[in-house]
Amino acid sequence: MEMSRIDEAALRSALNTVQIEQNALSTLALALRQPRLRDGFLQAISAISATNGRLIVTGMGKSGIIARKIAATMTSTGTPSLYIHPGEASHGDLGMITPDDIVLALTWSGETPELSDIISFCHRFGAMLIVVTSRCDSSAGRAANICLTLPQVREACPNQLAPTSSTTVQTVLGDALAVALIEERGFSPSDFLKFHPGGRLGAQLVTVGQLMGKDDEVPVVRAGASLMDATIEMSRKRYGSTAVVNDAGELIGAFTDGDLRRSFATNHLEQPICEHMTPNPLTVAPSTLSSEALRIMNDNAVSVLFVCDDRQLVGAIHIHDVLRAGVA
Numbered sequence: 001m002e003m004s005r006i007d008e009a010a011l012r013s014a015l016n017t018v019q020i021e022q023n024a025l026s027t028l029a030l031a032l033r034q035p036r037l038r039d040g041f042l043q044a045i046s047a048i049s050a051t052n053g054r055l056i057v058t059g060m061g062k063s064g065i066i067a068r069k070i071a072a073t074m075t076s077t078g079t080p081s082l083y084i085h086p087g088e089a090s091h092g093d094l095g096m097i098t099p100d101d102i103v104l105a106l107t108w109s110g111e112t113p114e115l116s117d118i119i120s121f122c123h124r125f126g127a128m129l130i131v132v133t134s135r136c137d138s139s140a141g142r143a144a145n146i147c148l149t150l151p152q153v154r155e156a157c158p159n160q161l162a163p164t165s166s167t168t169v170q171t172v173l174g175d176a177l178a179v180a181l182i183e184e185r186g187f188s189p190s191d192f193l194k195f196h197p198g199g200r201l202g203a204q205l206v207t208v209g210q211l212m213g214k215d216d217e218v219p220v221v222r223a224g225a226s227l228m229d230a231t232i233e234m235s236r237k238r239y240g241s242t243a244v245v246n247d248a249g250e251l252i253g254a255f256t257d258g259d260l261r262r263s264f265a266t267n268h269l270e271q272p273i274c275e276h277m278t279p280n281p282l283t284v285a286p287s288t289l290s291s292e293a294l295r296i297m298n299d300n301a302v303s304v305l306f307v308c309d310d311r312q313l314v315g316a317i318h319i320h321d322v323l324r325a326g327v328a
Helices: 005-032 035-050 062-076 113-125 139-143 165-185 189-195 199-204 227-236 257-266 290-300 319-324
Strands: 055-059 081-084 102-106 128-133 146-149 220-222 241-245 251-256 304-309 312-318
Touching (some): 005 165, 035 102, 035 128, 035 146, 055 062, 055 113, 062 081, 062 102, 062 165, 102 113, 113 139, 128 139, 220 227, 227 241, 227 251, 227 257, 241 312, 251 257, 290 304, 290 319, 312 319
Parallel strands (some): 055 102, 102 128, 128 146
Antiparallel strands (some): 241 251, 304 312
16 A cells, blocks of 8 residues: 555654664663662562562652553552552542552652652651652652653653653663562462453463362273273263373373274174273373363363363363453
8 A cells, every 4th residue: 555645644653753762771781781770779678578568659740640550560560559649649549558669750850840749758758769760860859769761761752741761761660670570579370360360361370270070070991801891981971082090090091082993893802901902191290281181182182171180081172161251
Protein backbone atom coordinates (compact mmCIF):
# COMPACT_ATOMS: atom_id res chain seq x y z
CA MET A 1 0.00 0.00 0.00
CA GLU A 2 1.42 3.37 -0.99
CA MET A 3 1.75 5.80 1.91
CA SER A 4 0.72 9.41 1.77
CA ARG A 5 3.00 12.18 2.99
CA ILE A 6 0.96 12.34 6.19
CA ASP A 7 1.42 8.62 6.75
CA GLU A 8 5.16 8.87 6.11
CA ALA A 9 5.45 11.71 8.59
CA ALA A 10 3.53 9.75 11.23
CA LEU A 11 5.77 6.71 10.74
CA ARG A 12 8.91 8.83 10.99
CA SER A 13 7.57 10.33 14.19
CA ALA A 14 6.85 6.88 15.64
CA LEU A 15 10.30 5.56 14.77
CA ASN A 16 11.91 8.67 16.20
CA THR A 17 9.97 8.23 19.45
CA VAL A 18 11.09 4.63 19.78
CA GLN A 19 14.69 5.57 19.08
CA ILE A 20 14.69 8.37 21.66
CA GLU A 21 13.24 6.09 24.32
CA GLN A 22 15.70 3.31 23.44
CA ASN A 23 18.48 5.83 23.95
CA ALA A 24 16.99 6.75 27.32
CA LEU A 25 17.08 3.10 28.41
CA SER A 26 20.67 2.78 27.24
CA THR A 27 21.48 5.80 29.38
CA LEU A 28 19.74 4.12 32.35
CA ALA A 29 21.77 0.94 31.83
CA LEU A 30 24.98 2.96 31.88
CA ALA A 31 23.87 4.80 35.03
CA LEU A 32 23.19 1.49 36.81
CA ARG A 33 26.84 0.58 36.29
CA GLN A 34 27.98 3.79 38.00
CA PRO A 35 28.34 4.00 41.81
CA ARG A 36 25.74 6.73 42.27
CA LEU A 37 22.73 4.75 41.04
CA ARG A 38 24.24 1.29 41.50
CA ASP A 39 24.89 1.71 45.22
CA GLY A 40 21.47 3.20 45.88
CA PHE A 41 19.79 0.40 43.90
CA LEU A 42 21.58 -2.31 45.88
CA GLN A 43 20.76 -0.58 49.17
CA ALA A 44 17.10 -0.42 48.15
CA ILE A 45 17.00 -4.14 47.30
CA SER A 46 18.62 -5.01 50.62
CA ALA A 47 16.18 -2.82 52.59
CA ILE A 48 13.02 -3.99 50.81
CA SER A 49 13.93 -7.68 51.02
CA ALA A 50 14.66 -7.38 54.75
CA THR A 51 11.62 -5.36 55.83
CA ASN A 52 8.87 -6.91 57.91
CA GLY A 53 6.44 -4.34 56.57
CA ARG A 54 5.15 -3.43 53.13
CA LEU A 55 6.40 -1.35 50.28
CA ILE A 56 4.30 1.81 50.01
CA VAL A 57 4.64 3.32 46.53
CA THR A 58 3.58 6.89 45.81
CA GLY A 59 3.84 9.55 43.16
CA MET A 60 1.83 12.34 41.58
CA GLY A 61 0.58 12.75 38.01
CA LYS A 62 2.38 10.56 35.46
CA SER A 63 4.78 9.41 38.18
CA GLY A 64 1.73 8.30 40.15
CA ILE A 65 0.58 6.11 37.27
CA ILE A 66 4.03 4.49 37.15
CA ALA A 67 3.93 4.10 40.94
CA ARG A 68 0.64 2.19 40.67
CA LYS A 69 2.22 -0.13 38.11
CA ILE A 70 5.27 -0.74 40.32
CA ALA A 71 3.06 -1.52 43.33
CA ALA A 72 1.00 -3.97 41.24
CA THR A 73 4.12 -5.72 39.94
CA MET A 74 5.64 -5.95 43.40
CA THR A 75 2.46 -7.32 44.95
CA SER A 76 2.09 -10.04 42.32
CA THR A 77 5.70 -11.17 42.71
CA GLY A 78 5.95 -11.62 46.46
CA THR A 79 6.62 -8.11 47.78
CA PRO A 80 3.52 -6.90 49.69
CA SER A 81 2.88 -3.43 48.30
CA LEU A 82 0.24 -0.79 47.88
CA TYR A 83 -0.09 2.55 46.16
CA ILE A 84 -1.04 5.67 48.12
CA HIS A 85 -2.13 8.83 46.32
CA PRO A 86 -0.32 11.82 47.82
CA GLY A 87 -3.50 13.89 47.95
CA GLU A 88 -5.46 11.16 49.73
CA ALA A 89 -2.50 10.62 52.06
CA SER A 90 -2.92 14.15 53.34
CA HIS A 91 -6.58 13.45 54.12
CA GLY A 92 -6.29 10.30 56.22
CA ASP A 93 -4.45 7.69 54.17
CA LEU A 94 -1.20 8.42 56.01
CA GLY A 95 -2.67 6.08 58.63
CA MET A 96 -1.96 3.21 56.24
CA ILE A 97 1.81 3.69 56.70
CA THR A 98 3.49 1.98 59.67
CA PRO A 99 7.06 2.36 60.97
CA ASP A 100 7.87 -1.10 59.56
CA ASP A 101 6.93 -0.04 56.03
CA ILE A 102 9.21 1.37 53.36
CA VAL A 103 7.97 4.26 51.24
CA LEU A 104 9.09 4.39 47.60
CA ALA A 105 8.35 7.87 46.22
CA LEU A 106 8.63 8.74 42.52
CA THR A 107 9.18 12.37 41.59
CA TRP A 108 11.14 13.33 38.48
CA SER A 109 11.87 16.86 39.67
CA GLY A 110 12.17 16.00 43.35
CA GLU A 111 10.07 19.06 44.14
CA THR A 112 6.54 17.65 43.95
CA PRO A 113 4.72 19.62 46.67
CA GLU A 114 2.00 16.97 47.15
CA LEU A 115 4.63 14.57 48.55
CA SER A 116 5.60 16.86 51.43
CA ASP A 117 3.15 15.38 53.94
CA ILE A 118 4.26 11.81 53.18
CA ILE A 119 7.92 12.80 53.52
CA SER A 120 7.24 14.56 56.84
CA PHE A 121 5.27 11.55 58.09
CA CYS A 122 8.17 9.20 57.29
CA HIS A 123 10.59 11.39 59.25
CA ARG A 124 8.22 11.74 62.18
CA PHE A 125 7.44 8.02 62.60
CA GLY A 126 10.67 6.47 61.35
CA ALA A 127 9.49 4.83 58.13
CA MET A 128 12.29 4.41 55.61
CA LEU A 129 12.01 6.67 52.56
CA ILE A 130 13.40 5.71 49.17
CA VAL A 131 13.12 8.45 46.55
CA VAL A 132 13.41 7.89 42.79
CA THR A 133 14.24 11.20 41.14
CA SER A 134 16.45 12.77 38.52
CA ARG A 135 17.75 15.26 41.12
CA CYS A 136 19.10 13.91 44.37
CA ASP A 137 19.93 17.51 45.42
CA SER A 138 16.19 18.30 45.39
CA SER A 139 13.99 18.60 48.48
CA ALA A 140 12.77 14.99 48.18
CA GLY A 141 16.23 13.67 47.35
CA ARG A 142 17.80 15.30 50.39
CA ALA A 143 15.02 13.96 52.62
CA ALA A 144 15.48 10.36 51.45
CA ASN A 145 17.19 7.58 53.37
CA ILE A 146 18.09 6.14 49.97
CA CYS A 147 18.06 8.20 46.78
CA LEU A 148 17.96 6.51 43.38
CA THR A 149 19.23 9.13 40.94
CA LEU A 150 17.83 8.64 37.46
CA PRO A 151 19.84 10.04 34.55
CA GLN A 152 18.62 13.08 32.70
CA VAL A 153 17.09 11.92 29.42
CA ARG A 154 15.63 13.62 26.38
CA GLU A 155 11.84 13.45 26.21
CA ALA A 156 10.35 12.12 22.98
CA CYS A 157 7.83 14.95 23.09
CA PRO A 158 9.01 17.53 20.51
CA ASN A 159 8.23 20.31 23.00
CA GLN A 160 10.18 18.56 25.77
CA LEU A 161 7.11 18.88 27.99
CA ALA A 162 5.07 15.67 28.04
CA PRO A 163 6.70 12.93 30.18
CA THR A 164 7.68 10.17 27.74
CA SER A 165 11.27 8.96 28.04
CA SER A 166 11.31 9.93 31.71
CA THR A 167 8.30 7.73 32.53
CA THR A 168 9.80 4.88 30.50
CA VAL A 169 12.95 5.11 32.61
CA GLN A 170 10.88 5.14 35.82
CA THR A 171 8.92 2.09 34.68
CA VAL A 172 11.99 0.08 33.76
CA LEU A 173 13.76 0.93 37.02
CA GLY A 174 10.64 -0.30 38.86
CA ASP A 175 10.77 -3.53 36.86
CA ALA A 176 14.47 -3.87 37.66
CA LEU A 177 13.72 -3.55 41.38
CA ALA A 178 10.90 -6.12 41.16
CA VAL A 179 12.94 -8.66 39.20
CA ALA A 180 15.95 -8.30 41.50
CA LEU A 181 13.64 -8.97 44.46
CA ILE A 182 12.17 -12.03 42.70
CA GLU A 183 15.67 -13.44 42.33
CA GLU A 184 16.70 -12.38 45.84
CA ARG A 185 13.75 -14.30 47.33
CA GLY A 186 13.88 -17.27 44.97
CA PHE A 187 10.28 -16.54 43.95
CA SER A 188 9.20 -19.64 41.96
CA PRO A 189 6.47 -20.38 39.39
CA SER A 190 4.47 -22.12 42.13
CA ASP A 191 4.72 -18.96 44.27
CA PHE A 192 3.59 -16.93 41.25
CA LEU A 193 0.55 -19.20 40.85
CA LYS A 194 -0.66 -18.28 44.35
CA PHE A 195 -1.22 -14.71 43.15
CA HIS A 196 -2.34 -15.54 39.57
CA PRO A 197 -4.89 -18.37 39.86
CA GLY A 198 -7.16 -17.04 37.11
CA GLY A 199 -7.00 -17.03 33.33
CA ARG A 200 -4.59 -18.67 30.94
CA LEU A 201 -1.54 -17.58 32.92
CA GLY A 202 -2.84 -19.33 36.01
CA ALA A 203 -3.64 -22.46 33.99
CA GLN A 204 -0.13 -22.60 32.57
CA LEU A 205 1.27 -22.57 36.09
CA VAL A 206 -0.91 -25.45 37.30
CA THR A 207 1.12 -28.62 37.84
CA VAL A 208 0.44 -32.08 36.47
CA GLY A 209 -0.16 -33.27 40.02
CA GLN A 210 -3.13 -30.93 40.31
CA LEU A 211 -4.78 -32.21 37.11
CA MET A 212 -3.87 -35.89 36.93
CA GLY A 213 -6.10 -38.85 37.62
CA LYS A 214 -4.89 -41.03 40.47
CA ASP A 215 -5.64 -44.14 42.51
CA ASP A 216 -8.52 -46.14 40.97
CA GLU A 217 -8.82 -43.66 38.08
CA VAL A 218 -5.50 -44.85 36.62
CA PRO A 219 -5.60 -47.87 34.28
CA VAL A 220 -2.87 -50.27 35.41
CA VAL A 221 -2.00 -53.98 35.17
CA ARG A 222 0.86 -56.03 36.56
CA ALA A 223 3.67 -57.34 34.40
CA GLY A 224 2.20 -60.87 34.51
CA ALA A 225 -1.18 -59.80 33.05
CA SER A 226 -2.43 -61.06 29.70
CA LEU A 227 -3.33 -59.12 26.61
CA MET A 228 -6.97 -59.73 27.54
CA ASP A 229 -6.46 -58.34 31.07
CA ALA A 230 -4.88 -55.19 29.67
CA THR A 231 -7.64 -54.76 27.10
CA ILE A 232 -10.35 -55.03 29.76
CA GLU A 233 -8.54 -52.57 32.08
CA MET A 234 -8.01 -50.09 29.24
CA SER A 235 -11.69 -50.33 28.29
CA ARG A 236 -12.83 -49.66 31.87
CA LYS A 237 -10.90 -46.37 32.15
CA ARG A 238 -10.98 -43.20 30.06
CA TYR A 239 -7.35 -42.86 28.99
CA GLY A 240 -7.27 -45.17 25.94
CA SER A 241 -4.19 -46.91 27.36
CA THR A 242 -3.01 -48.76 30.42
CA ALA A 243 0.16 -48.65 32.46
CA VAL A 244 2.15 -51.80 33.12
CA VAL A 245 3.96 -51.99 36.47
CA ASN A 246 6.23 -54.48 38.20
CA ASP A 247 5.66 -55.90 41.69
CA ALA A 248 7.26 -52.79 43.22
CA GLY A 249 4.72 -50.51 41.52
CA GLU A 250 7.31 -49.10 39.12
CA LEU A 251 6.20 -48.23 35.60
CA ILE A 252 7.83 -50.56 33.07
CA GLY A 253 5.60 -50.08 30.04
CA ALA A 254 2.42 -48.72 28.46
CA PHE A 255 -0.19 -50.43 26.29
CA THR A 256 -2.40 -48.27 24.06
CA ASP A 257 -5.44 -48.84 21.87
CA GLY A 258 -3.08 -48.59 18.89
CA ASP A 259 -1.02 -51.45 20.33
CA LEU A 260 -4.25 -53.40 20.78
CA ARG A 261 -5.26 -53.03 17.12
CA ARG A 262 -1.86 -54.21 16.00
CA SER A 263 -1.98 -57.18 18.41
CA PHE A 264 -5.39 -58.44 17.24
CA ALA A 265 -4.12 -59.16 13.76
CA THR A 266 -1.59 -61.87 14.65
CA ASN A 267 -1.73 -62.68 18.38
CA HIS A 268 -3.86 -64.49 20.95
CA LEU A 269 -5.49 -62.63 23.83
CA GLU A 270 -3.89 -64.92 26.40
CA GLN A 271 -0.36 -63.83 25.50
CA PRO A 272 1.52 -61.82 28.18
CA ILE A 273 1.16 -58.07 27.99
CA CYS A 274 4.94 -57.60 28.26
CA GLU A 275 5.23 -58.88 24.69
CA HIS A 276 2.99 -56.13 23.35
CA MET A 277 3.56 -53.09 25.55
CA THR A 278 5.84 -50.15 24.79
CA PRO A 279 8.69 -50.39 27.31
CA ASN A 280 9.96 -47.28 29.13
CA PRO A 281 7.21 -44.92 27.94
CA LEU A 282 7.33 -41.14 28.25
CA THR A 283 6.53 -39.95 31.77
CA VAL A 284 6.29 -36.70 33.69
CA ALA A 285 6.63 -35.86 37.37
CA PRO A 286 3.74 -34.49 39.46
CA SER A 287 5.63 -31.18 39.75
CA THR A 288 5.80 -30.73 35.96
CA LEU A 289 3.90 -27.65 34.77
CA SER A 290 0.79 -28.47 32.76
CA SER A 291 2.07 -26.26 29.94
CA GLU A 292 5.24 -28.36 29.76
CA ALA A 293 3.19 -31.59 29.75
CA LEU A 294 1.18 -30.25 26.81
CA ARG A 295 4.40 -29.46 24.94
CA ILE A 296 5.68 -33.01 25.52
CA MET A 297 2.41 -34.50 24.25
CA ASN A 298 2.43 -32.34 21.14
CA ASP A 299 6.11 -32.97 20.39
CA ASN A 300 5.70 -36.74 20.69
CA ALA A 301 2.19 -37.10 19.18
CA VAL A 302 0.74 -38.77 22.28
CA SER A 303 -2.46 -37.97 24.13
CA VAL A 304 -1.65 -39.56 27.49
CA LEU A 305 1.30 -39.35 29.84
CA PHE A 306 1.77 -41.49 32.90
CA VAL A 307 2.96 -39.66 36.00
CA CYS A 308 5.79 -41.11 38.06
CA ASP A 309 7.47 -40.08 41.27
CA ASP A 310 10.91 -41.69 41.36
CA ARG A 311 9.68 -44.42 38.93
CA GLN A 312 6.61 -45.15 41.09
CA LEU A 313 3.38 -44.79 39.10
CA VAL A 314 1.23 -42.14 40.82
CA GLY A 315 -1.16 -40.93 38.11
CA ALA A 316 -2.09 -40.33 34.49
CA ILE A 317 -2.90 -37.17 32.56
CA HIS A 318 -4.78 -36.88 29.26
CA ILE A 319 -4.38 -34.02 26.83
CA HIS A 320 -8.07 -33.22 27.40
CA ASP A 321 -7.33 -32.65 31.12
CA VAL A 322 -4.76 -30.01 30.15
CA LEU A 323 -6.98 -28.34 27.56
CA ARG A 324 -9.97 -28.21 29.93
CA ALA A 325 -7.75 -26.39 32.42
CA GLY A 326 -7.34 -23.63 29.81
CA VAL A 327 -3.63 -24.04 29.10
CA ALA A 328 -4.00 -23.61 25.33
